Amino acid sequence: MALWLKEGPDSDVVISTRARLARNMKGVAFPAIIKGTPKAKEVMRPAIETFVENADFRFIGMKEIEPIERARLTEDHIISKDLAMREDGAVIVSPDESLSIMLMEEDAYRLQCMLPGLQTDKALSLVSELDKMLGKNVEYAYDDELGFLTGCITNVGTGLRMSAMLHLPALTMTHAINRLIQQVGQLGLTVRGIYGEGSEASGNIYQISNQLTLGLSEAEIIQNVRAVVENLVEQERRLRRELMTEKHLDMCDAICRALAILKSARKMDTKEALRLLSSVNIGISEKVISGMTSAEIYNTILAVLPANLSRKGMTAEQRDERRAQLLRKMTAKAVIVEE
Amino acid sequence: MALWLKEGPDSDVVISTRARLARNMKGVAFPAIIKGTPKAKEVMRPAIETFVENADFRFIGMKEIEPIERARLTEDHIISKDLAMREDGAVIVSPDESLSIMLMEEDAYRLQCMLPGLQTDKALSLVSELDKMLGKNVEYAYDDELGFLTGCITNVGTGLRMSAMLHLPALTMTHAINRLIQQVGQLGLTVRGIYGEGSEASGNIYQISNQLTLGLSEAEIIQNVRAVVENLVEQERRLRRELMTEKHLDMCDAICRALAILKSARKMDTKEALRLLSSVNIGISEKVISGMTSAEIYNTILAVLPANLSRKGMTAEQRDERRAQLLRKMTAKAVIVEE
Numbered sequence: 001m002a003l004w005l006k007e008g009p010d011s012d013v014v015i016s017t018r019a020r021l022a023r024n025m026k027g028v029a030f031p032a033i034i035k036g037t038p039k040a041k042e043v044m045r046p047a048i049e050t051f052v053e054n055a056d057f058r059f060i061g062m063k064e065i066e067p068i069e070r071a072r073l074t075e076d077h078i079i080s081k082d083l084a085m086r087e088d089g090a091v092i093v094s095p096d097e098s099l100s101i102m103l104m105e106e107d108a109y110r111l112q113c114m115l116p117g118l119q120t121d122k123a124l125s126l127v128s129e130l131d132k133m134l135g136k137n138v139e140y141a142y143d144d145e146l147g148f149l150t151g152c153i154t155n156v157g158t159g160l161r162m163s164a165m166l167h168l169p170a171l172t173m174t175h176a177i178n179r180l181i182q183q184v185g186q187l188g189l190t191v192r193g194i195y196g197e198g199s200e201a202s203g204n205i206y207q208i209s210n211q212l213t214l215g216l217s218e219a220e221i222i223q224n225v226r227a228v229v230e231n232l233v234e235q236e237r238r239l240r241r242e243l244m245t246e247k248h249l250d251m252c253d254a255i256c257r258a259l260a261i262l263k264s265a266r267k268m269d270t271k272e273a274l275r276l277l278s279s280v281n282i283g284i285s286e287k288v289i290s291g292m293t294s295a296e297i298y299n300t301i302l303a304v305l306p307a308n309l310s311r312k313g314m315t316a317e318q319r320d321e322r323r324a325q326l327l328r329k330m331t332a333k334a335v336i337v338e339e
Numbered sequence: 340m341a342l343w344l345k346e347g348p349d350s351d352v353v354i355s356t357r358a359r360l361a362r363n364m365k366g367v368a369f370p371a372i373i374k375g376t377p378k379a380k381e382v383m384r385p386a387i388e389t390f391v392e393n394a395d396f397r398f399i400g401m402k403e404i405e406p407i408e409r410a411r412l413t414e415d416h417i418i419s420k421d422l423a424m425r426e427d428g429a430v431i432v433s434p435d436e437s438l439s440i441m442l443m444e445e446d447a448y449r450l451q452c453m454l455p456g457l458q459t460d461k462a463l464s465l466v467s468e469l470d471k472m473l474g475k476n477v478e479y480a481y482d483d484e485l486g487f488l489t490g491c492i493t494n495v496g497t498g499l500r501m502s503a504m505l506h507l508p509a510l511t512m513t514h515a516i517n518r519l520i521q522q523v524g525q526l527g528l529t530v531r532g533i534y535g536e537g538s539e540a541s542g543n544i545y546q547i548s549n550q551l552t553l554g555l556s557e558a559e560i561i562q563n564v565r566a567v568v569e570n571l572v573e574q575e576r577r578l579r580r581e582l583m584t585e586k587h588l589d590m591c592d593a594i595c596r597a598l599a600i601l602k603s604a605r606k607m608d609t610k611e612a613l614r615l616l617s618s619v620n621i622g623i624s625e626k627v628i629s630g631m632t633s634a635e636i637y638n639t640i641l642a643v644l645p646a647n648l649s650r651k652g653m654t655a656e657q658r659d660e661r662r663a664q665l666l667r668k669m670t671a672k673a674v675i676v677e678e
Contacts, residue, residue, distance in 0.1 A: 250606070252605045253663070261596055264595040265592055265599075
């Protein structure tokens with residue numbers, strides 16, 4: 001189990017917090033501009049030296065791994081979809097995969113820390129350490145007026161993107177989420193589905209992140225994201241409680257059925273699995289279900305996504321069968337709390 | 340539990356067999372023609388004398404019982420919908436409800452025997468005994484050429500209607516049933532849904548019965564019904580086996596989910612309950628489920644039908660909640676046989 005899927009603060013609603021810093025090398029063309037140049041080696045050398053040779057991080061070159069393994073790393077949020085498609089790209093990861101450095105993505109370096117639950121400060125402090133370590137071996141592209149220079153204009157400045165992944169089944173169910181997404185947008189933050197830009201919010205999972213880094217300090221960015229996330233957490237919690245009170249029978253029925261199906265089905269597609277796991281997570285936070293934590297639900301969600309399930313040559317049907325097998329196993333401990 | 344819901348021959352497919360004899364009183368207008376006449380007493384007297392005073396049958400007058408109790412008797416197939424609506428009607432039932440005599444339905448007397456599974460000969464012999472007993476106290480309307488005279492032309496002759504209630508989920512699922520219904524019709528038999536003429540075949544339950552009684556002997560009627568039923572039983576069984584072989588995963592998935600939902604739901608409507616119980620019955624006959632018999636499934640179907648569930652002043656939602664409660668209890672013993 002990835003470290004960031006262990007129980008964290010507010011994990012009834014917040015799956016994980018991620019801090020990411022974009023950095024480039026002074027005097028070397030940014031990967032966003034020139035792909036596949038010999039510069040890749042120049043960019044990678046200091047990172048490998050810092051984290052692989054002088055620490056216990058692991059180097060994974062994109063061209064060295066199978067497409068299915070790239071997809072697995074994407075689903076685990078270790079690498080981006082863009083990096084998965086770059087033959088000259090690579091990622092360096094800490095043993096528990098909570099820390100990682102993408103190399104030759106849109107920027108030369110993307111330093112990342114991912115933690116379970118809501119932990120903005122800790123995520124920033126950990127990723128800043130990586131930044132300091134790497135900064136000893138690399139002269140960053142930096143402008144006194146603009147700050148750190150990046151491949152995309154939206155990252156110029158601190159280069160910090162702070163994001164949190166939230167599980168909002170109640171807000172989604174009642175369609176209250178649509179209004180909230182608009183409001184969050186007006187505060188300069190973006191709301192995306194589970195796999196970043198353009199992806200649907202499958203499984204009622206949403207990613208909240210700052211849109212701009214220029215003109216804001218790291219502290220201000222963190223403060224903004226944190227305030228919005230805390231507000232969403234409060235609203236989701238209130239709504240779950242409200243639904244459990246006002247639609248008690250319907251909610252209990254949906255939760256009991258969801259768990260029963262997860263524990264029994266012989267085949268299941270991703271969409272249904274995410275929908276049922278959403279209901280079970282409400283069941284856990286509302287104490288209708290015991291024996292399983294929210295973090296274990298998030299871990300289960302991750303485990304049953306297509307790339308994590310797939311083995312070479314597997315058909316879609318075999319995948320659905322394996323998904324059901326895994327779900328039976330992973331939900332076996334969960335039980336309905338009898339009233 | 341009604342006697343006819345105990346385990347009987349071929350009960351993996353055949354729920355019950357029913358033999359019914361229509362009789363009228365010589366010189367007294369048939370109820371089909373004149374409703375609510377003082378003749379009712381004249382008709383009832385000898386039947387009460389025969390079965391209530393000189394045996395341990397129970398007399399139930401329609402106007403003495405609540406509409407909900409009439410509906411219960413209709414769902415249990417003890418009385419017809421028509422009788423339930425006749426204020427002057429009544430029924431006399433044996434202690435285990437397997438034998439009954441409807442009074443003042445379409446005919447003065449409708450003697451009935453209902454047994455579990457496929458038991459055409461026994462059902463006829465038992466109902467014939469009732470006929471002989473009543474015949475000692477009543478002079479029947481009889482014509483030497485036509486046979487017994489009845490309210491409806493289709494019953495003239497022997498007055499015998501032999502029917503069997505079948506559970507045909509596999510034939511229904513594959514739509515093979517439509518062709519079979521046509522074929523059965525060409526053999527002079529009718530196929531109806533669970534509640535007789537005009538009702539939909541809900542829960543994949545069908546009633547096969549002879550359409551005509553005139554010009555055929557009792558033995559011929561029985562032979563016809565029996566042959567058709569045996570054929571349908573064979574086809575249903577073959578299809579269940581075929582589905583389990585060719586669509587093994589789909590079938591196991593449907594069966595496991597159905598049982599899990601029945602054991603867990605907090606509310607359920609009739610339609611879903613019948614659909615899920617159908618899957619579970621296939622699971623029992625194909626040895627995917629143990630701990631529960633087909634007869635218990637049929638008993639459960641009966642128990643969760645609206646009239647059997649209803650209590651005075653219950654809302655539809657309360658009924659759905661009670662149905663789920665009952666289903667959880669009645670399916671509690673059933674378990675998936677692990678492969």
